[in-house]
Amino acid sequence: MAFRSGTGPAAQGPEATAAQDEAAHDTTTVEHGAFSHARCGCGWRGPARRSRDRARSDATAHRGTV
Ligand SMILES: [Zn+2]
Numbered sequence: 001m002a003f004r005s006g007t008g009p010a011a012q013g014p015e016a017t018a019a020q021d022e023a024a025h026d027t028t029t030v031e032h033g034a035f036s037h038a039r040c041g042c043g044w045r046g047p048a049r050r051s052r053d054r055a056r057s058d059a060t061a062h063r064g065t066v
Contacts, residue, residue, distance in 0.1 A: 025063045027041075027063055037055050
């Protein structure tokens, strides 16, 4: 077995693990049976709506208020 001894120092830069305050509000609408609700990447979840339009407006409202 040819072993190649690479001389690469494990370059580990100082990783900034600072939690970002501004979470990406990536909203999506999830259909669940007859209902659908809005979901956001920040963990927010909208109430179950009968119409997807409502769920979407919920998402819009969520993004608008935050
Ligand atoms: Zn959000």
